[in-house]
Each structure stands twice: as structure tokens, then as C-alpha cells.
Amino acid sequence: MAVVVSSASAVPMYEQIRVQLSDAIIGGDIAEGEMLPSLRQLAAQLRVSIITVTRAYNELVAMGLATNEHGRGFVVCPVGSDRAAAVMADRVTTAISEVVSAGRAARMDMATVLGKVEAEWKTRE
Amino acid sequence: MEDARVAGGIPAVQVHGLRKRLGAFELRGVDLSLPTGFVTGLVGPNGSGKTTLIRSLLGLVRPDAGDIRLLGSARATPDRVGVVLDQVTAAPEWRTGRVGEHVRPLFPQWDEVRFRSMLERFDVPVHTRVGELSRGQSVKLAMAMALAHDPLLLVLDEPSSGLDPVARRELTDVIREFMLDSSHTALFSTHITTDLDSLADHLVVMSHGAIAYQGTLEQAREQFAVVYGEGRLSSDAAAVVRGLRRSATGSFQGLIDVADSALFGSGIELRPATTDDLVIGFAGGRTAHTTPAEGRGAA
Numbered sequence: 001m002a003v004v005v006s007s008a009s010a011v012p013m014y015e016q017i018r019v020q021l022s023d024a025i026i027g028g029d030i031a032e033g034e035m036l037p038s039l040r041q042l043a044a045q046l047r048v049s050i051i052t053v054t055r056a057y058n059e060l061v062a063m064g065l066a067t068n069e070h071g072r073g074f075v076v077c078p079v080g081s082d083r084a085a086a087v088m089a090d091r092v093t094t095a096i097s098e099v100v101s102a103g104r105a106a107r108m109d110m111a112t113v114l115g116k117v118e119a120e121w122k123t124r125e
Numbered sequence: 126m127e128d129a130r131v132a133g134g135i136p137a138v139q140v141h142g143l144r145k146r147l148g149a150f151e152l153r154g155v156d157l158s159l160p161t162g163f164v165t166g167l168v169g170p171n172g173s174g175k176t177t178l179i180r181s182l183l184g185l186v187r188p189d190a191g192d193i194r195l196l197g198s199a200r201a202t203p204d205r206v207g208v209v210l211d212q213v214t215a216a217p218e219w220r221t222g223r224v225g226e227h228v229r230p231l232f233p234q235w236d237e238v239r240f241r242s243m244l245e246r247f248d249v250p251v252h253t254r255v256g257e258l259s260r261g262q263s264v265k266l267a268m269a270m271a272l273a274h275d276p277l278l279l280v281l282d283e284p285s286s287g288l289d290p291v292a293r294r295e296l297t298d299v300i301r302e303f304m305l306d307s308s309h310t311a312l313f314s315t316h317i318t319t320d321l322d323s324l325a326d327h328l329v330v331m332s333h334g335a336i337a338y339q340g341t342l343e344q345a346r347e348q349f350a351v352v353y354g355e356g357r358l359s360s361d362a363a364a365v366v367r368g369l370r371r372s373a374t375g376s377f378q379g380l381i382d383v384a385d386s387a388l389f390g391s392g393i394e395l396r397p398a399t400t401d402d403l404v405i406g407f408a409g410g411r412t413a414h415t416t417p418a419e420g421r422g423a424a
Contacts, residue, residue: 007323014343044301050163051326051341 001029005046013048017056025065025076026084036066036074063087135197137161137278137310138182143191145177152177153334155191159327162307164300166321166342167314168400169331170408175314178331179282182312183208196277204234207271209281213263214270217256221249221266225273232274243269247295261292268299279303279311285320293317297324318400328400330407337407342400351402352386353378354393362388368409380406 001024005016024030036057037045043053057074060066064083066074103113138159145152152174159165169175180186182193183206196205208214215224221244229235244251247265249258258266264284271279279300285293297320303309315321321328321342328345330338338345352366355376363369365388366379380402386395398406 013323040305040307044298044305047298047301048323049326049342050304051343052323055343 003042003046005048013046014052014055014059017042017046017048017053018059021056021060022063022065022087025060026079026087028079030076032076032078034076035072036060036076038073134161137196138312139192139194140178140182141192143178143181143193144189145181145186146189147177147186150174150177151334152181152188155336157329157336157339159310159312161310162304163326164304164311164313164324165327165329166318166325166400167312167329167331168316168318168321168404169337170404173331173408174334175331176282177334179280179312179314183280204232204274205277207274207276207279209264209267209271209279209284211283211286213255213258213267215255215266217254219255220251221253221255221258221262222251224255224266224270228270234274236273236275239275240269240273243272260287261289264288264292264296268296272299272303277308277310279309281311281313281315283314283316285315285317293320296320300324318404321400328403330403332407332410338403345400345403346397348382348384349380349398349403349406350383350386350395351378351398351406352381352389352393352395354389356392359388364411367406367411369411370409379409 001020003017003020005013007013009016011019021030021036030036036042039050039053039057043050046053057066057068060074061068064077065079065087066076069075099113099117103110136158138157140155140157143152143155143157150172155174155178157178167175167178177186181188182195193199215221215228219227222241225235225237225240229237241251244266247262247269249262249265249269253262255263255266268284281300284296288296300311300313301324304311313321313325325342328338328340328342329336340348353376358366358369358377362385365385366377366381369377369379371377380398381389381395383395386393
């Protein structure tokens with residue numbers, strides 16, 4: 001899979017890497033038991049520091065999506081459907097929190113914001 | 126994996142209590158530890174001591190006091206340390222392609238094939254005399270020389286000054302490639318701090334002959350911010366601002382630890398600190414109320 005990062009984004013680089021890898025793991029693009037790219041290879045390829053990739057990988061470990069097997073590297077864990085569902089639900093919660101903050105900052109009422117969510121939802125159906 | 130092993134290893138560079146007086150300038154008791162397997166960026170204004178520190182590490186100046194260990198040893202063999210200074214250490218009349226013949230007696234591990242392939246990769250003409258190379262070509266020659274003897278530690282002092290963006294990118298890419306081996310370590314001193322932004326793992330900020338900050342670049346980004354505001358500052362607030370500057374219109378700005386942002390009340394703006402902001406803030410020091418421990422770096 002291709003990881004793409006932008007230093008111009010407000011999202012920290014380690015977070016950009018973490019999100020793309022966790023999506024790939026949960027979505028099955030990287031299979032259970034597969035190795036993640038070596039830290040140093042990925043850092044050189046993405047032109048980010050080694051610590052940036054280390055931090056992304058450590059967060060994947062903390063999420064239970066990978067393990068650090070000493071001497072080998074980072075290996076993708078089995079992702080049970082419960083676990084995947086929990087991670088996905090977390091992402092929805094985070095996104096909702098951002099929508100609510102933006103809506104309140106724009107002084108919209110709840111109905112207006114919900115209306116926009118509904119309209120966006122329907123464009124994907 | 127590789128990095129877990131490295132994390133517990135011996136730091137590639139260990140400096141303790143380093144002092145050196147050179148005329149009016151003084152290195153005032155520098156303690157430094159560079160972890161093996163990572164890139165450390167060394168920044169600070171001119172005259173802050175970066176070059177004296179590097180020259181002390183390389184044995185080019187003799188410290189007045191202190192302890193220096195490179196690669197675990199008090200006397201690292203030059204073979205294991207690759208050096209790129211602001212000027213290439215080759216005679217101007219040598220032809221670039223024949224530099225190896227002159228310097229290999231110093232470096233038992235000199236790999237002529239590797240040297241030639243680096244010159245080719247960097248597009249450095251082999252028949253030109255060293256003295257006729259452009260600034261960019263000289264740096265590339267120095268880099269090829271540094272890597273030709275397979276060093277464990279790469280020390281670069283201002284390699285990117287005077288280079289165009291393309292050449293700077295080539296230089297940082299070579300450092301990234303060097304860092305693929307987890308037993309390798311790089312120390313990179315530069316004024317062009319954007320070159321460090323996505324390359325350096327650790328950052329050392331020097332100011333007035335002492336180390337003002339030492340930690341990971343990520344930690345520095347999270348810990349420090351630039352504060353902007355208008356009007357008067359309370360003395361508590363003013364005391365925590367590094368490099369406080371006021372404009373003619375009465376606004377102020379400076380570097381703060383984000384943990385101190387509550388001291389400023391509501392009418393301020395914060396933005397994340399860049400590496401340049403750290404250099405400027407630490408060079409300016411604090412205006413008042415410095416504690417003895419911090420006063421030395423901030424005076």
C-alpha cells in the first residue's frame with residue numbers, strides 16, 4: 001500500500017501515517033501476520049524522521065493493531081470484527097466532535113448541522 | 126526490532142563538562158548525548174558555539190576541560206567518523222577523481238568503488254580540480270569522501286549553506302539513506318532549519334556557549350509555542366517569555382512553554398514554534414526572574 005504524507009497539513013505527520021496504516025489494517029489491505037515496512041525504510045521513503053515513524057508504529061501497537069517482534073520488526077495483529085468495529089466507532093465519535101465544534105463556532109443550531117449531515121449522507125447513497 | 130536494540134545501546138557521542146575558551150568566546154560546560162541510530166540537528170545563532178563544539182568532537186581543538194567519547198571510545202578512529210565541514214578537506218590542485226589516491230592512506234577502510242559511484246551519482250566531474258568545483262559540487266565531493274570509508278558517525282557542519290534547494294534535497298536524501306542502517310548516527314549543524322524539519326529526530330539548540338535545549342524535535346514542537354499579544358504583560362508572564370520582542374505598536378511576541386500559557390489570560394494568540402523560533406527564543410533568553418539553573422543558558 002502507498003502511504004502519502006504532507007508537511008503542509010495541520011495533522012502531524014505521525015498521525016497521518018498512523019491513520020493510513022490503521023485504515024489499511026482494519027480494511028484488510030495489510031493482512032494479519034504481514035510485516036509493516038521497516039521503520040527506517042518508511043522514514044527514508046516518506047522523507048520523515050525515524051522518530052516520526054516510530055511514534056506512528058507505537059500508536060498502532062497501543063491500538064492493538066500491530067506488535068513489535070524484536071529482531072523482526074512490526075507485525076500486523078489479527079483484527080477481530082469487534083476490535084475493528086470499536087476502532088471505526090472511535091473515528092466516528094472523533095469526527096462528530098469536530099463537526100459539533102465547527103458548527104458551534106459558526107453559530108449554527110443543531111437542526112442545521114444535522115440537516116447538513118443528512119444531506120451529505122444522502123449524496124453517498 | 127533494530128531500533129529496540131539501538132535504544133539500549135551506547136550513545137554515539139557523549140560529552141561531559143566540555144569547556145573551551147577562545148578569545149572572548151567560551152563553551153561553558155557542555156553536556157551532550159547523541160543516541161545511536163538517529164539524526165541530531167544542531168542549531169543556534171552564529172557565535173553560539175556550534176562549530177567549536179563540533180571541532181572539539183573531532184579533535185580539531187583541544188578542550189580546556191571535559192570528557193568526550195565518540196562511538197564509546199575516548200579516541201575514535203577517524204575511519205569510523207565521516208566529516209563534512211563547510212570546506213572540503215582536499216587540496217585545490219587535486220583532480221576530484223584522484224582524491225582517493227591522496228587520502229586513502231588515512232583511511233584503511235577507504236572504498237574506491239563506493240567513492241567513484243558517489244561522485245557519479247552526484248554528477249561531480251572527475252577530471253576537474255578540487256579548487257574549480259562549485260560550492261554545491263564541493264559539498265558533494267566532501268559527502269562522497271565522508272561516506273567512502275563506511276563511517277558509523279557522520280558529522281556535518283553547515284553543509285547546506287550556499288546550496289540550492291535541489292542540492293539540499295540530494296544532501297538530505299543521502300543522509301536518510303545513510304540512516305537506513307540502525308548502527309549509524311548523524312550530527313547535522315545548520316542555519317537552514319527547514320532542512321531539519323522532517324529529517325532530525327533530536328534537536329540541540331545552542332545559545333551563548335551553552336546548550337539551551339536538548340530533546341526530540343517532536344517534543345520541542347509540542348512543548349514550545351510562539352505567543353502574540355497586545356498591551357502590558359504581567360511580570361509573571363513576562364518572566365516566562367524567551368526572546369521577548371515588542372513592536373512599535375505595543376504588541377509583543379516571544380517563545381513560551383505551552384504549560385505557561387495560562388499566565389497570559391485570554392487576549393493572546395499561540396502558534397506552534399518552528400525550529401527558527403526556538404533558535405530566536407533561546408538566543409534572546411528570558412527578560413527577568415531566571416532561576417539559577419536556567420539563567421546560564423538564558424543570560
